[in-house]
Amino acid sequence: xxxxxxxxxxxDLVVANHxxxxxxxxxxxxxxxxxxxxxxxxxLIATNGMGHMRQLFDAVDDLVGGRAxxxxxxxxxxxxxxxxxxVFGTITWHSFMNPLLVTDPNDLLAYATSxxxxxxxxxxxxxxxxxxxxxxxxxxxxxxxxxxxAGAFVxxxxxx
Amino acid sequence: MSHDVFWTNPSYLLEEQYVTxxxxxxxxxxxxxxxxxxxxxxxxxxxxxx
Numbered sequence: 411x412x413x414x415x416x417x418x419x420x421x422d423l424v425v426a427n428h429x430x431x432x433x434x435x436x437x438x439x440x441x442x443x444x445x446x447x448x449x450x451x452x453x454l455i456a457t458n459g460m461g462h463m464r465q466l467f468d469a470v471d472d473l474v475g476g477r478a479x480x481x482x483x484x485x486x487x488x489x490x491x492x493x494x495x496x497v498f499g500t501i502t503w504h505s506f507m508n509p510l511l512v513t514d515p516n517d518l519l520a521y522a523t524s525x526x527x528x529x530x531x532x533x534x535x536x537x538x539x540x541x542x543x544x545x546x547x548x549x550x551x552x553x554x555x556x557x558x559x560a561g562a563f564v565x566x567x568x569x570x
Numbered sequence: 571m572s573h574d575v576f577w578t579n580p581s582y583l584l585e586e587q588y589v590t591x592x593x594x595x596x597x598x599x600x601x602x603x604x605x606x607x608x609x610x611x612x613x614x615x616x617x618x619x620x
Contacts, residue, residue, distance in 0.1 A: 425615075427615070432577060432578060433578065434578045434580075454615060454619060456611075456615065484578055504618055506607065506611060506615075507607060508601070508605045508607035509606055510601065510604040510605055510606065511604055511606055512600065513604070517596075517603065517604070518600070520596040520600075521596055521597050521599075521600045524592075524594075524596045524597055525576070525587060525593060526576050529593075553604070556600075562618060564618050564619065
């Protein structure tokens with residue numbers, strides 16, 4: 411993303427879905443996106459923010475070790491617009507309302523252990539996490555509600 | 571790998587996190603199976619530019 415192998419003004423639309431938080435220098439990536447877009451082109455950039463899936467991350471924080479919820483904040487809702495403003499002239503944020511209602515605690519465990527710090531959980535910690543998810547699913551109305559906080563920036567024009 | 575830096579570490583991302591589709595698959599499965607929005611994400615997103 412920081413060096414796109416495309417000529418200037420090649421595309422009408424660039425879509426970056428839930429991946430720019432993997433880029434070491436997001437601003438550099440935005441400049442590349444702007445470069446390959448035609449002048450009237452649009453960038454669609456999806457990401458999430460603080461509090462995203464907090465019920466799941468709370469369990470990881472409590473049982474494995476902290477700060478799972480801080481992951482991925484190099485580019486998220488909170489810092490996104492200020493960064494994008496340096497490259498694009500018009501930026502609008504759109505929230506995607508999609509809370510999860512999870513009925514299988516094994517699916518929660520698979521998610522929670524798919525990246526650090528959860529992926530480093532011991533066998534014992536995984537068992538404890540599954541017990542917690544199982545209890546929370548049983549206590550919930552129709553399952554465990556997981557709040558999400560995600561959406562997309564729609565960006566166009568030239569920035570400052 | 572410290573979980574403070576893994577998110578933007580290219581070696582970790584290529585050689586561990588995304589060396590197979592399993593991790594991403596586990597995460598996308600949760601959203602696909604249990605999301606309550608009447609509109610799937612990609613359809614919602616397409617509507618932003620149509």
